[in-house]
Amino acid sequence: MDVKDPLPSWNAGAAKTAILEFVESVTRLEASFVPRAERIATFDADGTLWCEKPFPVEADFILRRLAEMAEADSKLRDGQPWKAAYEHDKEWLGKVITEHYAGDDTKAQTLLGGIAAAFGGIGVEDFEAQSDSFLRSTQHPTLGRGYIETAYAPMVELLGYLEANGFSNHIVSGSDAGFMRPITEELFGIPPERVIGSASALGYASDDTGGSVTRKAAVGFLDDGPQKPIHIWSGVGRRPLCAGGNSNGDIPMLDFTRHADKPCLRLLVLHDDAEREFAYTSGAEEALERAGTRGWTVVSMKNDFATVFGASSAAD
Amino acid sequence: MDVKDPLPSWNAGAAKTAILEFVESVTRLEASFVPRAERIATFDADGTLWCEKPFPVEADFILRRLAEMAEADSKLRDGQPWKAAYEHDKEWLGKVITEHYAGDDTKAQTLLGGIAAAFGGIGVEDFEAQSDSFLRSTQHPTLGRGYIETAYAPMVELLGYLEANGFSNHIVSGSDAGFMRPITEELFGIPPERVIGSASALGYASDDTGGSVTRKAAVGFLDDGPQKPIHIWSGVGRRPLCAGGNSNGDIPMLDFTRHADKPCLRLLVLHDDAEREFAYTSGAEEALERAGTRGWTVVSMKNDFATVFGASSAAD
Numbered sequence: 001m002d003v004k005d006p007l008p009s010w011n012a013g014a015a016k017t018a019i020l021e022f023v024e025s026v027t028r029l030e031a032s033f034v035p036r037a038e039r040i041a042t043f044d045a046d047g048t049l050w051c052e053k054p055f056p057v058e059a060d061f062i063l064r065r066l067a068e069m070a071e072a073d074s075k076l077r078d079g080q081p082w083k084a085a086y087e088h089d090k091e092w093l094g095k096v097i098t099e100h101y102a103g104d105d106t107k108a109q110t111l112l113g114g115i116a117a118a119f120g121g122i123g124v125e126d127f128e129a130q131s132d133s134f135l136r137s138t139q140h141p142t143l144g145r146g147y148i149e150t151a152y153a154p155m156v157e158l159l160g161y162l163e164a165n166g167f168s169n170h171i172v173s174g175s176d177a178g179f180m181r182p183i184t185e186e187l188f189g190i191p192p193e194r195v196i197g198s199a200s201a202l203g204y205a206s207d208d209t210g211g212s213v214t215r216k217a218a219v220g221f222l223d224d225g226p227q228k229p230i231h232i233w234s235g236v237g238r239r240p241l242c243a244g245g246n247s248n249g250d251i252p253m254l255d256f257t258r259h260a261d262k263p264c265l266r267l268l269v270l271h272d273d274a275e276r277e278f279a280y281t282s283g284a285e286e287a288l289e290r291a292g293t294r295g296w297t298v299v300s301m302k303n304d305f306a307t308v309f310g311a312s313s314a315a316d
Numbered sequence: 317m318d319v320k321d322p323l324p325s326w327n328a329g330a331a332k333t334a335i336l337e338f339v340e341s342v343t344r345l346e347a348s349f350v351p352r353a354e355r356i357a358t359f360d361a362d363g364t365l366w367c368e369k370p371f372p373v374e375a376d377f378i379l380r381r382l383a384e385m386a387e388a389d390s391k392l393r394d395g396q397p398w399k400a401a402y403e404h405d406k407e408w409l410g411k412v413i414t415e416h417y418a419g420d421d422t423k424a425q426t427l428l429g430g431i432a433a434a435f436g437g438i439g440v441e442d443f444e445a446q447s448d449s450f451l452r453s454t455q456h457p458t459l460g461r462g463y464i465e466t467a468y469a470p471m472v473e474l475l476g477y478l479e480a481n482g483f484s485n486h487i488v489s490g491s492d493a494g495f496m497r498p499i500t501e502e503l504f505g506i507p508p509e510r511v512i513g514s515a516s517a518l519g520y521a522s523d524d525t526g527g528s529v530t531r532k533a534a535v536g537f538l539d540d541g542p543q544k545p546i547h548i549w550s551g552v553g554r555r556p557l558c559a560g561g562n563s564n565g566d567i568p569m570l571d572f573t574r575h576a577d578k579p580c581l582r583l584l585v586l587h588d589d590a591e592r593e594f595a596y597t598s599g600a601e602e603a604l605e606r607a608g609t610r611g612w613t614v615v616s617m618k619n620d621f622a623t624v625f626g627a628s629s630a631a632d
Contacts (some may be wrong), residue, residue, distance in 0.1 A: 037507060124549055133478075143339075168509070181553050191353060192553030195485070199550060204542035210574030213549040226520035233440055233529045234515060235551060237497045237508030249524075258526030 001295075006161045008306070009154040015267070015304040018157065018297040022265040026241065026259065031205050032144060032263050034241060036166035041242040042232055042253060043159070045180060046271050047175035048246045049188060051150035053278040054141060055093060058175040060133050062111075063093070065118045081105075081114035101248050101283030105222070112219045115176075116200050120217025124178055124202065132182035143277075145312035151187045152301075153310045155244070155269075159188055170194045170240075172232055172253060174224040197302065198223040198234045224249040230257035244299075248286045254296060266296040273302040276309075322477045324622070325470040331583070331620045334613040335474065338581040343481050348579050350557060352482035357558040358548055358569060359475070361489035361496060361513075364562045364585050365504060367466035369594040370457060371409060374491040377450050378427075379409070381434045396423075396429035417564050417599030423539070428535045431492075432516050436533025440494055440518065443531060448498035459593075461628035467503045468617075469626045471560070471585075473506055483558065488548055489513045490540040490565060512551045514539040539542065540565040545572035560585065560615075563600045570603070570612060582612040589618040592625075 013169045026034040046052035066085035071078055074084040084092040096107040119127055127173040138147050159169050169190050170226060173180060177197030184190045199220035204213050223231055229252050231241060243250075243257040244267040268291045271280050281288060291298050326332040342350040363367035381400050382401035385392055392398040400408040412423040435443055452461050475485050488495060493513030500506045515536035520529050539547055545568050548556060558571035559566075560583040570582045584607045587596050597604060607614050617624060 037501075089399075090503075165498065177553065178548070185353075193551065202546045202549065204545045204568055204572070206542075206571055209554070209576065210570065211545065211547055211571045214571075226522075227394070228519045229520045229527065229529055233518065235509065235512065237493070239441075241320070252520055252527065255527045256520070256524055260525065 006164075007154070007157055009157045011304055011306050013300075013304050015297050018265065019267075022159070022242070023165050023261055025263045027035065028300070034262050036253045038163075038238060038241060038262075039165070039167040040170065040238045040240045041159075041162050041167045041244075042170045042172045042228075042236075042240045042254070042257070043155075044228075044245040044247070044250050045171050046175055046284065048244050048250070049155050049171070050147075051140065051143065051152075051153060051157075051277060052246075053271075053280065054090070055097070056175060057135070057150075058148050058179045059093065060138065060141075060147075061131060061179065062115050062118065064134075067113055069118060081111045085114075085123050090226060097294055098282060100224075108222065111217070112198075112222060116164075116215075116219050117216050118215045119200065123212045124215060125212070127168065127178050128182050131179045135183050140169065145309065147212075148183055148187060151310065152269075152305065153307050154305045156188060156310070157273045158244075159190070163189060167242065170196060170232070170236060172223065172228050173197045174217075174222060174249060176200070177223075196223060196231050223291055228253035228254045232256065241264065241265070243267070246271065247284045250284075251287050251290060254290075256292070266291075266294070267299050268296050269299045273305070273308065276305075277301055320526050322480075323473055327620055327622050329616075329620050331613050331615045334581065335583075336478075338558070338579055339477070339481050341579045345433045346466070350578050353580075354557060355478075355481070355483040355556060356486065356552055356554045356556045357475075357478050357560075358486045358488045358512075358544075358552075358558065358573070359471075359571070360493055360544075360555045360561040360563070360566045361487050362559050363488070363587065364566070365467060365471050365475075367456065367459065367468075367593060368464075368562075369587075369596065370406075371413070372491060373451070373463050373466075373624060374495045376408065376454065376457075376463075377447060377495065378431050379433065380450075384426065384432055385434060387473045397427045401430075414598060416540075424538065425535070428514075428538065430530075430534050433515065433533045437529050438531050439528045440531060441528070442496050444498050447495045451499050461624075464499055464503060465625060465628045467626065468585075468621065469623050472626070473505060474560075475506070478558065479505060484510065484511045484514060486548070486552060486556075488539065488544050490538060492516070493539075512539060512547045542568045544569035548572065550575045558583070558584070561603065562587065564602045565599075567606060570606075571610070582607075582610070583615050584612050585615045586617065588616055589621070589624065592621075593617055 025032040046056040063085045066082050070082040070086035077086045096111050100108045135148050140150050171190055175197050177195050181192040181195050184195050201216040201218040201220045202213050203216050240257040242265040244253050245271040257264050257266050341348040362372040379401045382398050386398040386402035386631050393402050412427050416424045423537050451464050456466050487506055491513050493511050497508040517532040517534040517536045518529055519532050556573040558581040559570050562585040573580050573582050
């Protein structure tokens with residue numbers, strides 16, 4: 001290519017080459033050209049577009065709310081998930097995630113039930129205002145930067161590169177769509193209508209001033225595993241041409257990103273950079289194995305990312 | 317205005333004036349300007365963007381499938397909805413719709429159960445291929461034109477006018493999203509990801525060639541009444557600035573289209589043109605009453621539409 005490097009935050013290597021060749025093939029080569037309308041890209045959020053350790057950003061938001069509730073009402077402290085939140089029991093919380101990735105959602109359902117109760121009865125616009133305020137004011141516990149500064153700069157650059165090449169980028173996350181929507185446009189260039197995520201059950205109440213959509217105290221669905229391709233279809237109505245994930249919960253979405261007659265790009269972010277971020281493969285073992293047999297592109301944060309995060313205001 | 321009339325298919329009158337003034341106010345007046353990203357417009361489909369009489373287009377598609385099933389299996393003929401489909405019992409089918417609008421969904425649930433069973437186990441891509449083929453090959457029973465030629469030309473023109481003014485148009489229909497998606501871009505300029513509709517429950521099955529999302533033999537949800545604002549929020553994440561409907565099932569969506577600090581446009585299509593289309597208010601009584609008290613704009617097909625349909629290939 002004789003043009004300026006469109007991905008300066010990526011080191012030269014197999015991953016960068018795979019991205020550039022894929023985009024070249026669907027946008028410029030006659031035999032593999034794909035019309036713009038079909039250039040759908042779907043990305044997991046936590047651990048793929050931004051940091052998910054020591055726990056996903058939304059977990060911090062929820063745990064603070066649960067702890068507040070337990071602070072105000074001592075009876076709540078006897079049952080999960082309030083007990084863990086109140087006691088800052090990271091072990092129980094860690095198990096929610098480990099067991100979820102291992103296929104056991106018992107604790108995840110308990111946590112989801114707590115979340116549903118914690119925000120039950122709140123209007124969706126109020127919920128987003130709370131999330132917006134939390135995300136803009138809270139520091140990551142160890143990285144020395146705000147949560148909204150934990151987006152991976154090379155992934156943000158990739159999203160921009162895809163968009164500049166006619167792709168329509170979507171977030172498909174296990175986190176609540178309403179939690180992320182206030183900041184996805186600013187952080188990732190992805191507007192709210194292209195954010196698919198988990199959801200509580202919703203209700204609508206009419207009134208004289210426009211009515212309101214309200215979160216019910218009941219779980220809607222957890223957008224993970226097979227729910228990802230299902231909600232991509234419901235929300236987008238097309239099979240992705242490009243997808244990115246980092247864990248076992250992303251396997252069905254990455255599998256679904258396949259066309260008999262078109263090139264496709266499946267990216268799996270590997271967390272192998274303990275110095276600049278975190279190093280872990282827990283919850284991603286099966287995905288990593290599958291990457292090898294299915295021709296997915298593994299993105300090593302250590303080797304492929306020239307930089308991990310963007311500039312931080314906290315560094316001032 | 318000294319520019320060319322952007323809505324030549326609309327006769328001069330209160331409805332056309334309301335549309336032009338609304339678009340002018342949110343795009344050009346400083347005090348009431350609304351950024352492009354917030355210019356969300358949501359339209360019901362059946363009876364709002366295209367003809368829904370003598371029955372909604374999807375009903376014809378479904379009834380043919382149910383009749384085929386009853387033809388092949390005589391045992392099915394004893395139960396609804398197969399009995400009605402097999403016997404061409406328009407009275408039972410008419411009651412489904414009348415009772416639905418009157419708030420009784422018993423028959424609608426029976427019909428939905430039949431639909432779920434009729435298409436249960438079919439891949440979503442196959443379902444859309446079937447719908448696409450049906451829509452392009454089937455004539456409307458009385459209008460002397462194909463179903464895809466029953467779109468209302470002034471509404472298509474309105475969608476184009478809104479889009480040209482930075483609006484993002486969405487369909488929010490009681491019909492199945494997958495049924496309409498194959499033709500919405502071509503007919504209404506609305507791509508599949510902006511079509512919200514009813515849905516069957518979906519499943520995902522993995523395989524070595526991309527896996528498939530499949531319709532289960534179970535009802536997902538009926539996107540009507542309060543489900544419309546709920547699914548607008550889930551899918552779009554914003555409150556509409558403009559909405560159009562024609563029946564009681566659109567009331568919550570039209571109510572929801574209201575901002576304390578911004579202009580908004582709520583359109584209610586009135587079917588009062590027996591000569592060029594159909595004349596009926598059944599199922600729209602409450603909506604019409606509400607239009608008067610809430611400042612919605614009633615669109616009279618007889619008086620406001622200079623033409624109803626576009627050119628028809630059947631006229632050749």
